[in-house]
Amino acid sequence: MNFDWSRFKNYGLWVSILALIPMILSAFGVHIVPEEYQTITNTILSILVALGIVNNPTTQAKWFNDDKRIGK
Numbered sequence: 057m058n059f060d061w062s063r064f065k066n067y068g069l070w071v072s073i074l075a076l077i078p079m080i081l082s083a084f085g086v087h088i089v090p091e092e093y094q095t096i097t098n099t100i101l102s103i104l105v106a107l108g109i110v111n112n113p114t115t116q117a118k119w120f121n122d123d124k125r126i127g128k
Contacts, residue, residue, distance in 0.1 A: 071104075
């Protein structure tokens, strides 16, 4: 079984993983983020998208078409 390690270069993956960590900790009763978590997160993600860091508008293929299939 081949695993495509290049998927870890996707910024969207890392943003979603970082967003998942406080949610998991909150489920166990560990509150590490302020009450304005959603507002802060939306602001930071809006800035990153505007700068083209999370959503890169310069790629040839858009959306899921830029994923290379393993073995083809």
